[in-house]
Every structure is written in structure tokens, then in C-alpha cells.
Amino acid sequence: MSDKEIKLIVAGKDITFAPNVTAYNKYINEITISNKVAPAHNFLVRIVTPETKEALExxxxxxxxxxxxxxxxxxxxxxxxxxxVKN
Structure with missing residues (x-):
């Protein structure tokens, strides 16, 4: 279930994402000092809409x-x- 769709034009291609809290939290938890690209790639593949998956790939x-x-x-x-900050 997506909170909202995000539509981007990337290198002339329309790509739509449907992020959600579960996918977001998984992405954040996967990021490490030495591992940023794979979690970003995996997150995008998880949240891309089926109609625009080929363009994202x-x-x-x-x-x-x-x-x-x-x-x-x-x-x-x-x-x-x-x-x-409240003192």
C-alpha cells in the first residue's frame, strides 16, 4: 500500500514510484557506511509501479x-x- 505516488521523468522516461513506510524502513535499515548503492537500487525496484518497471531497469x-x-x-x-530543542 502506497502513501502516495511519485512521478518522475528520468532521462526522458516516465517512472512512477509508490513508496510506503515498510519499504522505506527496510531501505534505511539496509544502508551502511560501505553499502549505499545496493539498498537504493533494491528500494527503487521494490516501489516502482509495474507499468514503469522496465524504464527503471x-x-x-x-x-x-x-x-x-x-x-x-x-x-x-x-x-x-x-x-x-526545549530546555
Whole structure:
């Protein structure tokens, strides 16, 4: 179940993602200091809509694409919270 769909145009191809909290948490938990590309790739493959999966697979063959795309998805998916320290 997606919280919302995120539609991007990447290298001229329409790609739609349907992120959800479960996939997001799994992605965050998989990231390590020495492992960022594989978790980004896996996250994108998990949340891409079936209709645009082939387009994503083509894009993910390009160097650095997974990190660039996941950055845009995260910008749209994660909220900006105002956090203040209270003394």
C-alpha cells in the first residue's frame, strides 16, 4: 500500500514510484557506511509501479543512477519536520 505516488521523468522516461513506510524502513535499515548503492537500487525496484518497471531497469544500468533517483524520491516522500530543542 502506497502513501502516495511519485512521478518522475528520468532521462526522458516516465517512472512512477509508490513508496510506503515498510519499504522505506527496510531501505534505511539496509544502508551502511560501505553499502549505499545496493539498498537504493533494491528500494527503487521494490516501489516502482509495474507499468514503469522496465524504464527503471534501463535507468538503473547507468552509473550513479540509483543514488540520484532515490534522492529525488526521498525529497518527495519524507516530510520536513520542524524540530526544536526545549530546555
Amino acid at each position: 534501463d535507468i538503473l544500468k547507468l552509473p550513479g543512477a540509483a543514488l540520484q533517483v532515490v534522492s529525488k524520491v526521498m525529497d518527495e516522500y519524507t516530510p520536513e519536520l520542524e524540530i526544536t
